[in-house]
Amino acid sequence: MKVYISADIEGCTGVVTWKQCGAPDGTHPDWAFARRMMTHDVNAAIRGARAGGATEIVVKDSHNVSLNLLIDELEPGVELISGSRPGPDGMMEGIDDSFDRCFLVGYHGMAGTQDGVMEHTISGRVHRLWVNGVETGEMGLSAFAAGQYGVPLVFASSDDKGCAEAAGLVPGIETAVTKFGMGRFMARLRHPSVVGSEIEAGAQRAMGLDLAPVVCAGVAAVRIEFNRGEEVDQASELAGWSRVGNYVIEQEFRDWALAHVGIRRAISFAGM
Known part of the structure; x- marks a missing residue:
């Protein structure tokens, strides 16, 4: 294996x-x-x-x-x-x-x-992060x-x-x-x-366990709450993200691959 x-x-x-x-x-x-x-x-x-x-x-x-x-x-x-x-x-x-x-x-x-x-x-x-409400x-x-x-x-x-x-x-x-x-x-x-x-x-x-993979099936709805307003100022400039309050941005991605890239990019951009 x-x-x-x-x-x-x-x-x-x-x-x-x-x-x-x-x-x-x-x-x-x-x-x-x-x-x-x-x-x-x-x-x-x-x-x-x-x-x-x-x-x-x-x-x-x-x-x-x-x-x-x-x-x-x-x-x-x-x-x-x-x-x-x-x-x-x-x-x-x-x-x-x-x-x-x-x-x-x-x-x-x-x-x-x-x-x-x-x-x-x-x-x-990052203060908190959710994927599909979790x-x-x-x-x-x-x-x-x-x-x-x-x-x-x-x-x-x-x-x-x-x-x-x-x-x-x-x-x-x-x-x-x-x-x-x-x-x-x-x-x-x-x-x-x-x-x-x-x-x-x-x-x-x-190694002997038979567990199911953890799958984010279908649309991935991502919500990121930052610690500072200026971090959201930066991150919300990226295409696709919606600002919902002083500290939070949201976006829906069609699959996990795009969501994972989008999450990391937004967090990185928030510090620029």
Whole structure:
């Protein structure tokens, strides 16, 4: 079986603040630690997937500009998608209908999640986001991206709040808790050895699940609520978006592929 793993960093073992999630010069010791923990969590998922029957694994580095995972420390035999481009599938670039399973490693809760560690949705500009009336975060967006190719989401690792979000999104999904959120920048951390064992075991079990893909069928009605009026000033200038109040824009897209591109473009344009 062929497995696609999308890895973010905020939900990884030991990570609790933004300064751990990147550095302008690429040398900050806190970022170096987070990179190692991200690689640690992904490796555990790889081992579990293989124990469950995976024969081919592609990993997508999905945090920021995708230069976080340490390829020389990844389990041998996997392929890594690194670097960035304005592609159609965002954090799921490279996925297609040749994959049998999808994992989300190190993801985080959506914007507004109470006590979710570094909760946000794509950008700090976003207050809330809905797809067809359902409030959605990065897990949901990634699940829809996989679902358009018929690939089921079967495993997620995150803090306890993110794992609860994943369970609500995909009933029956396997999850592994990396830490217990106590606030946006505070958590009760679990030891890497414990988290690694649970990710590995959960990933192995996930390979045996028979879950339906998360599909956004038909029209995708998107609503984005920004934090600042000037962000909406910018985003509402894009074709197709309607401004409905000082902080909100809406648009209907004929399918998920167009909606996903439209969402990311609007959020990006809001910061210009």
